[in-house]
Amino acid sequence: MSKRLSYLLCLIATLPVIARANFSDLTCDDSARLNETLTDVMGAERQGQGLREPETVLEVWVTAGTGDFMVVQTYANGTSCIVALGEHWEATDHNPA
Template sequence: MINRVVVIVAMCLSLPPLAQAHMTDVSCDDSGRMTRMLTDVLGAERLGMGLRDPETMLEVWVTRRNSDWLIVQSYANGTSCIIAMGDHWQGSQANPA
């Protein structure tokens, strides 16, 4: 958990935010860079995604090694923002019926 926080803080300090945030704990970046950071640096995997509106998609990312989770909001303009994060993710199987 500490490593994840250090990486996110370093990313926030080294890259200018591309979207205006309404919360102080939101971290935004170019969607491509955000995806690379999540997969390559944190080892996270996108477990699900869904449209919030025609211009916005929400994604749930989880790290397999320590069960940390992040919710990323991606915009049609190519910007993505981490809007929530936590630990101890517990997934469940959807019932297709």
């Protein structure tokens, strides 16, 4: 796991947790604060998003320099949760209609 991704996990673990889940990989926080952490601390950019449910959006955040990526689930109540982490993100040129 890259050093920046490890740093992100440690940083987010110290933030106040707003919501809890049944599995330990889930980290939740206020959406604005989590977005700020991803952009300002990690240097990540949102690469895409899509509607999962009427009040839930899934977002993919990527750190270009390292290829680390995070899948963030954002709720209408102002809470966002990192639901998956990975490395070696590879964008595709395919653009579906």
